[in-house]
Amino acid sequence: MGLLARGIEARGVTTVALGLVKEVAVAAHAPRFLYLHWPFGHALGEVGNVAQQRAVLHDMLSMAISASGPGLVVELPYRWRRETYLPVADWNKPSDALASALSLQGDLEVQGR
Amino acid sequence: MRQQKKIESSARTGWLKHLLPERAFNSALFFGVIPVGTEFGHWVSKLVALPQLKKLAVGKVPWTPLRNPLSESTVVLISTGGVHLRSDHPFNLNGDPTFRVIPKGAQSANLAISHQAYDRTDALKDINLVFPIERLRELEAEHVIGRLAEEHYGFGLMPSAKGLIPAIKEVARRISESGVDLALLVPA
Numbered sequence: 001m002g003l004l005a006r007g008i009e010a011r012g013v014t015t016v017a018l019g020l021v022k023e024v025a026v027a028a029h030a031p032r033f034l035y036l037h038w039p040f041g042h043a044l045g046e047v048g049n050v051a052q053q054r055a056v057l058h059d060m061l062s063m064a065i066s067a068s069g070p071g072l073v074v075e076l077p078y079r080w081r082r083e084t085y086l087p088v089a090d091w092n093k094p095s096d097a098l099a100s101a102l103s104l105q106g107d108l109e110v111q112g113r
Numbered sequence: 114m115r116q117q118k119k120i121e122s123s124a125r126t127g128w129l130k131h132l133l134p135e136r137a138f139n140s141a142l143f144f145g146v147i148p149v150g151t152e153f154g155h156w157v158s159k160l161v162a163l164p165q166l167k168k169l170a171v172g173k174v175p176w177t178p179l180r181n182p183l184s185e186s187t188v189v190l191i192s193t194g195g196v197h198l199r200s201d202h203p204f205n206l207n208g209d210p211t212f213r214v215i216p217k218g219a220q221s222a223n224l225a226i227s228h229q230a231y232d233r234t235d236a237l238k239d240i241n242l243v244f245p246i247e248r249l250r251e252l253e254a255e256h257v258i259g260r261l262a263e264e265h266y267g268f269g270l271m272p273s274a275k276g277l278i279p280a281i282k283e284v285a286r287r288i289s290e291s292g293v294d295l296a297l298l299v300p301a
Binding site: 001002003004005006007008009010011012013014015016017018019020021023024027028029030031039040041042043044045046047048050053054056057060061064065069070071091092 | 155158159162163166167169170171173174175176177178179180182183184189191193194230231232233234235236238239241242243245248249251252257258268274277278281282284285286288289293294295296297298299300301
C-alpha cells in the first residue's frame with residue numbers, strides 16, 4: 001500500500017492511503033497516510049452505514065487538501081461501532097478529525113522550535 | 114556468508130518461518146487459521162509487511178500537492194482488498210503480483226472479491242467497505258469531486274513487496290497518463 005502510494009505520487013499524482021495497522025502506516029513512509037483501529041475488511045466502516053463511509057472519505061479528501069508536507073500519518077479517532085456520524089457539512093473544509101490532528105502537529109512544531 | 118544471511122532473515126521474520134514452509138507461511142491456509150481482525154491478525158500483518166517496508170520504503174518521500182480544488186479534481190480509487198470484476202480472472206489466493214482494472218460504472222453485483230486474508234462476509238454485502246465506488250459516484254454527482262476516473266484498480270493479497278514493483282509502475286503510469294489528480298488507496 002505504502003509503496004503503491006509512493007510510486008503513484010512520484011509520477012505527479014496526489015495520493016492518500018488508508019490503513020488499519022499503525023506500525024505499517026508509519027513504516028510505509030507514504031506521502032499521506034491515515035489509519036483506523038477497525039477490523040480488516042471494514043476500512044470504510046459497517047455495512048450500509050453511508051454516513052460513516054462518507055465521513056472516512058471526507059477525512060481522506062481533507063488529508064489531500066490540507067497536509068502540508070510529505071510523510072504525514074494521522075490516526076482517526078473513531079471507535080468501532082460506538083460513534084454517531086453526522087452528515088458532512090462542507091467538503092472543502094477539513095474534517096474535525098483532520099483539523100485536530102493537524103493543529104496538534106502544529107503545536108508540536110511550535111514546541112520543537 | 115550464506116549462513117549470516119539466513120540468520121538475518123530469520124531474525125526479521127521470527128520463529129514462525131522455522132515451523133512453516135515458505136508457501137504455507139504466506140498462504141491462505143496460514144491466514145485461514147487466524148481469527149481475522151484480531152490482535153493476532155494485526156501482528157501477522159506487521160510480521161509480513163514491516164521487514165519488506167524497511168527494505169523498500171527508503172529514500173525521500175515523494176510529494177505532489179493537489180493542484181486543483183477538489184471540485185475540479187479527477188479521482189481514482191485503488192483497493193488492495195482483492196476486488197475485481199466477476200468476469201475477470203480471480204486473484205491467486207496465495208498471493209498475486211498483478212492488478213485488475215475496474216470500470217467507473219461497475220455495479221456491485223458484477224464485482225467479486227478474491228482474497229483470503231480477511232473476513233469478506235461484510236464486504237460482500239457492501240462492497241464500499243473495501244472499494245467505496247458507490248460513495249465516490251455520489252460525490253461526483255454532488256460535484257464534491259470533479260470527476261471519477263474511467264478506470265479504477267484492484268490488487269489482491271500481495272505476495273512480496275518486491276514482486277509487486279512492475280504492477281505498481283504500470284498502475285502509476287496509467288494513472289498519471291490519464292490525467293488523474295488524486296488517488297485514494299483503500300486496504301483490505
